[in-house]
Amino acid sequence: MRPIRWLRKNLVVVFGVLTLVYLIVPNLVVLLFSFNKPNGRYNYTWTRFSTDAWQHPCGVAGMCDSLTLSLKLAVYATIGATVLGTMTAFALARYRFRGRATTNMLIFLPMAMPEVVMGASLGTLFLNMRIQFGFWTILIAHIMFCLSFVVVAVKARVMSMDPRLEQAAQDLYASPTQTFLRVTLPLAAPGIAAGALLSFALSFDDYIITSFNAGNTVTFPMFVWGSAQRGTPVQVNVIGTAMFVIAVLLVLAGQLLGSSRRKVR
Amino acid sequence: MSAATAPVAGPAPLPDPAAPAPLPAALKKAARRRRAVPYLLLLAGVAWLLVFFVAPMVYQASTSVQTGSLDEGFKVTWHFSTYWDAFDAYWPQFVKSLVYSGIATVLCLGIGYPLAYTIAFRAGRWRNLVLILVIAPFFTSFLIRTLAWETILADESPLVHFLNTIHLLDVTSALGITEGDRVMATPLAVVCGLTYNFLPFMILPLYTSLERVDGRLHEAAGDLYATPFTTFRKVTFPLSMPGVVAGTLLTFIPASGDYINAELLGSTNQKMIGSVIQSQFLRVLDYPTAAALSFILMAVILAIVMVYVRRAGTEELV
Amino acid sequence: MTTPETLNGPADKDAAATAVSGTAAEAPADAVRLTGISKTYGSFTAVHPLDLTVPAGSFFALLGASGCGKTTTLRMIAGLEDPSSGSVRLGGADVTALPPYKRPVNTVFQNYALFPHLDVFENVAFGLRRRGIKSVKKQVAEMLDLVQLGALARRKPHQLSGGQQQRVAVARALINQPQVLLLDEPLGALDLKLRRQMQLELKRIQTEVGITFIHVTHDQEEAMTMADTVAVMNAGRVEQMGAPADLYENPASTFVANFLGTSNLIETEVLGADGDTLTLGAAGERLTLPAARCRPDVTAGGRVLAGVRPEKITLAHADDADAIPAGRNQVRGTIVDSSFIGVSTQFVIDSPVCPELEVFVPNVERDGRLLPGAPVVLHWNPEHTFGLDAAQDIDAGTDTDTDAESGTASAGGGAA
Structure with missing residues (x-):
């Protein structure tokens, strides 16, 4: 009887763990097959263990160029979207003004729009304006769709901030600029960081919108897409695994840093 | 000197609010400047969205009623029948998009809820680690993960072999969601990929709203004769509704326009509307049809979103 | 007129008001001087045009229920709220147009508003650094010692208890040696015992540093314990101002009478005026009221509210009525309810003059006959009676419990 009772009590946890496994398994497969040495071009079946791909991660023509391009795009798009989005979020969270509801709607719409619609529309515009597709058109598109996510993240944080903290700073002789730099910005930082992180991930990972605005420029997701048609090189798995590991380590490091700082002080 | 020690209050000589004492000009100037601040802050962001989001939409609207060809150029001819022709030609793909993404959304809710609940109430000191594991797949490329499913569901994979051994695929094939002894290139594979890819978009909002639910409410409900299941149905679930709505939208909207899963995991029979728009735009170069299809998709999505937003309120989502 | 007299009449008060408006213009000794200051939000008037003068070095309290305009007034002094009209002067200088960071005042905020990302x-040190002072170490250490937090300098605010956070907030403001320290409900978040302790501590600090304190509170006991001068605010107006004892003994309106402690208010008719005393009648009983303690100008036949504090009343069993000395005000009644609260017993008496008279009897020698249902005689020294304008709402200020969240819309006392 005991195992049954235990199961009944922890059923939800069991399902939760299964879902977690479902989420993680593809990453494990990516990891596993990054050590594969496939016979043909298709890296679908396990053949034998090899670290070739890890030793020569840039051994595939064009892959590392596309990776560099994607990283560069992601950094620029993150900076652009974070700056614009943070300003917009402050205006929406801190002020009552005419057009606030409309602006909220404008911010909401890109998130409620399938990517394929946004990508095709922007692509049509560039095409008809005879603007050369390439790095800049991709960047414009990325900032456009990252912006709303930054606004949402920062706005939530700013709205939960106690306005009295800024008043206290003003009361303690901080000019508006000093108040912003010394109090507002440090307090809003977690929201801004979350928005920036999300922007980076979204920009780096985007395929659909990029494909409409890239012309002949090849970003990393576009490289993967192209290679999927004719057999994905093992190196793609290497990059995927490395990104996963780096991301997890960064987040863990951030967590540890945060908790150790809390303990010391 | 009575003033030094006996402070006295009283009404001002003219308590009529219609004739207040004049304010210093500096104060008025400061107030005017403060009113301008939000607009200055908004300027860049809103301008960006107006130029690169709204303007393209308007332009797209005009494109959808143009005729012509790439060589001769396109002209606005109010050719509304493009809409009808496009819908007539591609309605199966529309239906498939909505059905696949709808099923994927329901599946996401069903399997995402237990995990969100576990993180919120049962994970204890593991909470942060589990959250990281939910978010981390985001950082591996969407495409690479979808390709991993291609490996998992490949004909010669151990999983498919197992499913064949227990004859489960016979059942699913009879139901029409798989074909023969294959999983790849079937509706099941596409829905499975969609569910997987958009699951974090469901879990995170669910978790956010569940986290706000006071754990003591469970005890209170139990104290008031509710069984665990009733507690969930009458207390926890209603309180997590904002997360359910947000998660559903964040899953359904991108899933309905997605074509990566359909292209990589499905066959031509599982093509979704995103594929059609993409190929009309990038390969066939029939911009009016691509535009019309985009608008039809957008209209359908917006209609669905509006119904939801009316129930939940935008403030919660934005 | 250097200190408000305990028993000053309404005429004296008016004279004082005139005197102040006449002389204060050339009185730089005032720490704060508000002239015709008001605040309106749309159609709602939070603060009606108001004149207020706070002398330098005093501990001044603005007392009122939430929503009465006291915090708005404080924020206008700090510069956190722009007045709709009027001017703010600090130590003689007009600061109405100055932003908060250019005003020589500091605030202890409600819930403290400590910066969560900075340690104690x-x-x-925040204010000192903003003013460009480089070597802050010694000053901060001294200030932390003054508030007894020297050991916790490197803690973050969330690691401190409520009382400790409160001290940090006070230290953070005081270190700047402001001309005026503004305290916005500084003790509201603390539990009762700690609040008592901090009341004494704030009083000690104020005496030690000699800075003018303006303290906003809804707790009448807190205001009376700490402040030299209390201004009672109601619905955006100052109802009465004076020393705590003066306000308590001589309330000028029913709001003040009910909001500060409790009062028994009896509706009476003026039967006659004989020089210094008025004779009042209510339900057949006769009461005497010193004319100097009657706020409104009344003549025979007019109506007046006669008030007396519950602890001034002596309770005698009806059998002992003959033993009551002559010359005291007497009212007959029946005990409805009694509750024992340690230092005293509180009785509720049903009397023809008023259905619910409250009497606090100190528990010295308890009379076993004083049980519910017993007939009693209430008597008190006529000097303890006060007279209020009968046109006011008799219940003004009663439903505004000290912790009440509700506004004071109903309590619209006609005075001031």
């Missing part, structure tokens, strides 16, 4: 030391 940096919170306290």
